[in-house]
Amino acid sequence: MNNLLIQIKFAWHNLKKKPSFVSSVIITMGLTLGALLCVLTLAYVILFKPLPYPDAERLFRVDSTVNVEQRKPLEGLYSYPGLMGLYQRQDVFSTSAVVINSNDVESSLAHTPAMKVSFAMPEFFPMMGARYAIGRGFEQTEAIDSFNPVTVISYKTWKNEFDLRQDILSQSVTFSGVTYRIIGVLAESFAEPAISYIGYESDAWLTWDYNFRRDLRDNWAALISGYILVGKLQPSISHQQAEQKLSMLLNETWQQNTTSHPHFKNSQTSVTLTSLKDIILSDSQSMIYLLLIGIVGLVVIACANVTNLFMSRTAEKKQQLAIFAALGAKKSHLFTTLFAESLLLMSLSIMLAMGIALGGFELIHRFFTAIFPRVTELSLNGFMLIAAIVIALSLAFIFARISSNMINYRALNTALQSGGKGTQVQVSKRVRQILIVSQVAIATVLILVNTSLFREAAITMTQPLGFNTENSYSLGLSYSGRPRPPAEQVQPIINELINQLAEQPEVQMATQSNPPFNAREDATFTLVGHEDPIVTSANMIGNDYFSLLEQPLLQGREFTKTDLQAKAQVVVINAELAAQISAINPNTEVLNSQIYFGKIPITIIGIVQNAQLPWHKTVQGKFNLPMREGSTGFLIKLHPKQHLSRERIGELLKKIDPKWTVWDYVNLHDLHLQYLFPQIIMASTTGALALLTLLLAAVGLYGILSYSTQMRKTEIATRLAIGAKRNAIFKLMVKDNVGAISLGIILGIIILLGLFIGFSEVLQEYLSYYLILMFAITLAMISIVALGAAYLPLRQYFSKPISTLLRGE
Structure with missing residues (x-):
């Protein structure tokens, strides 16, 4: 460990002399790893982090379906008396509650703000493990038919509407002519479950007796959406048993009260139970995986670029490494030297990445609350710290290993004796080809996917409404x-x-x-x-x-x-x-x-x-x-x-x-x-990813081909000296790399086919003849980037006198 610390100090001393190299590595890796940490943490919170509710795996939402003969099933609808009967007579849940989400105007405040309100039964808050910044939640004093007009407000309402005043429990709010005394403020950390739709956050919770549907309490024929029955399943009852018992209970009372109604002859009711996790997750899983694939692709391209920088850096350090070898340093010692440098750079990169990830959390909080669930839980957490450390150590090791594999240890002494001349520290052609193939493959996938998604979003955004919304x-x-x-x-x-x-x-x-x-x-x-x-x-x-x-x-x-x-x-x-x-x-x-x-x-x-x-x-x-x-x-x-x-x-x-x-x-x-906001976000995100992919691929290919050109500068000078035309030299460089580029495109197509097979349900709507056009555009982009990367390094040789090139200057 002491040796590694010494090597890190030595690496810091050397890196201060190479600010352009350091800034290139830190900015490239910091930006891409910041995006990766942000999306990884988002994926962890949504897909893997346990729900912040007691016994969350036993929490279910009960949805009703009314099947009427020769009509489309009426899904998600309850009659008020049917719902209340189900709530009061069921025995499959240890505790249950009904909630209705609504909107109303708070009329006692001077600016009469519009608020999101939810009518809830007393069991709801204990079931969700609610904590309070001040006061309490609903209790049996607020049970059904108690008609006790009290409210629990959110922390945001307390902050925005009441300036966090400490006498909040002496205040009240008024909705639809009813004045509710404030009895509690939910803790700022309380995460309201998205049991109705993603992004809904109640400003105030009102007692159930004052819900706006109460006038339907004796009306079996009025089927209304918006009722939400949630319960905690008894440990001894399975999901299927609960569905069966609740369906029989609801259908029994339905049949008794609707047989004479002309619209519901020969109708049946049933219920389905959906776990709270599945409700909250909704269809976000596929979006998260696709976003993660895109970001990982960018990181791989960035790593390929930085690999090229590290290899060039290793080639520059051949004199220093030769001195170390002459003084008795073994290959393991040289690896430690390279690892210390890469670890220092990756540590600085990951620090920048964490700052970028935290900024990404703020953007997600602001713009994506209606798209992804649980975004309020995004913060600097243990998973993010562990992921950052593992990523930094892994990348530092990979970059050091690749650099050390370039070193011909036996030839280092020869390099010292020859004044540092020779080719004992070189990037093999095989490594260069692998880097080209990987970058082209990933760039092909990301550019095609992102341009296709961008096109779909742009079509929706630009299509005429058919009416005028101005003024x-x-x-x-x-x-x-x-x-x-x-x-x-x-x-x-x-x-x-x-x-x-x-x-x-x-x-x-x-x-x-x-x-x-x-x-x-x-x-x-x-x-x-x-x-x-x-x-x-x-x-x-x-x-x-x-x-x-x-x-x-x-x-x-x-x-x-x-x-x-x-x-x-x-x-x-x-x-x-x-x-x-x-x-x-x-x-x-x-x-x-x-x-x-x-x-x-x-x-x-x-x-x-x-x-x-x-x-x-x-x-x-x-x-x-x-x-x-x-x-x-x-x-x-x-x-x-x-x-x-x-x-x-x-x-x-x-x-x-x-x-x-x-x-x-x-x-x-x-x-x-x-309404266009999801498409605006889609177009912005996919457009930025496509451009960033193209930029990173261009930089990476330029670096690799520039190195290849430098390795062949004597050959290029000789060919020019014997009369070769510039076009012939350019064609030669293209010919040498066209195989790797083609292989990268083929590999990209294989990856795309795998994606379409694995995510067929999600991507089905994007399969059309326009995909061929998008593929042609992608090939054109890749080809232009590859040709530019092949030509630009040659310009320095075309602009110099041939005699200068032959002298190696």
Whole structure:
């Protein structure tokens, strides 16, 4: 150990004289290893780190499915009484709880912030091992039917809305007219399980009795999504036994209460249990593996580049190594000398890498919370430290071993006697060929994969929507009271607000309507003479909707105020759905024909141009129904370069009825960008990886071919002296390396085939004729890089006099 420390000090003394070499190694390895540590830690947290909940392997979510004869199964839906009966009568869980996620406006704070709220039963927090920064969680005093309006808020809410005030337990919050006394603040370290969807973090937890679905407690026919039943399985009961018992229990009560309902004749219910880990992991596993493969590929290319630098460094040190050998140093001692230098460089690189990884964690916290689960748990941890140490030691050993294998120990004394001339420290042609093959293979894989993914994301980002979002806003309202007034009492308030908005000088147009991105994806209808339902997407819109969004009407008309007031049974469909209907009924004119919702006939009064929503790869059929009375969604179009603030709308609303507040007010263009965010991230990440891969491959190939050229400079000078043309010299260098480059491309293709076989389900959507074009582009990139790397080292020989080259100068 003392000898190694001495060697490290000696290495530091020598490296200070080579700042360009040191900076090249540290920057190259620091950047790539930083990305590797970041992704490795992300993979560990998501895939392998135990969930931070007691007995996490026994925690399950219960999902219901209703199977109705001749209809698509209704998955993930519960009736309120069916859910409560299942919760109260089950005996397969040692503890269980029901949660509903929602959104509401906190009306007691001056700026009335919109918050994510969750209604939960008292058992939920102990089941998740919740800890508290202050106060307590729900207890039996907040059990069902206790009607105790209290809340537990998140640490973020305590910090952002209450400035971490210490008297927080004397404060309260108000949602929908109910004032909840704050009884606790969750610890900052509490990781809310993603049991509904990735990225959801509750701002406040409210007692179950005040949930917004309670009015459905006796309604068996109302099947609603969003109910989340979680439980801790009894140790003596298996997963399959629990599913069977719960299915029988739910189906029994379902049959007893729905047999007379016309929509649920001959229907059955069943449940499936999904482990909490599988729910949280979702479909992130494949994304993590693909990201890891990409980063590892970059690291391998970077290692090949740095290997070339170390070999050149070893060749430079041949005089020093010869002196060591003459003084009695054995080959093992020379290895220790080389290892000390590489260990020092890798230690500095890994320190930079850890800083970059921590910065990567911050970026992931900020931009990827809706893409990857458990990102709040990313931090400097034991796994990251161990991985950093193992990587640094392993790479230091590999680089030292490769460098030491270059040394012809017996020839070192000869080198000393000849003044350092000779070729006893050289990179063999075989090693150079291996480096070329590995870099080209990995570069081929990474560039093709990343350019293909980039293309898919770019297509989605650049495809036209089919309507104009500029200067258009979506507005949603919230009622701060219980119960909410009936629709006929709400509509006059809505009409008055529309009139008030229309009078504002900034406003060009306003209508009662849902935004264009708010579409139900599983709506069904039937055609005359056809029993098979057609599944499509649907939205509820108001008058002037298409005019406001500048979406062209191809035939017929759009809705009028009269249609909305009279609750007319009319519909406007898009051209894609019109084409589908025409294909089924080719002899029927689509406009003014009828479709059926159940037994209700609806007349098609208009056909509108197709719109391409960001989450669909192809145009989908869609129909639009008139906005329901009392619905509190609005679209507002402003004049160009005008701004209407949320506070201004709130003031208008307060004058009409102070119990109504602004829940949501967002620019449609910004909303579109939110939906495109995964594609934006994909394009940015894959584009950067492709460019970085190309850059690293270019640098690596240039280094290897430059070394090869230097080894043959006498031959090059001789050929030039006897009349060889520059093109002939260039072709010679290309010919010598074209085999390795071709082999690298073939190896890359084999790796790609393996990836497509191993990840066929994930990559299936990317298999198309365009992949051939992407492959051609990849080959072109690799070829240009290889030709450039072969030509650039020759320029110094072409620009010097031949006599100078022959003298070895």
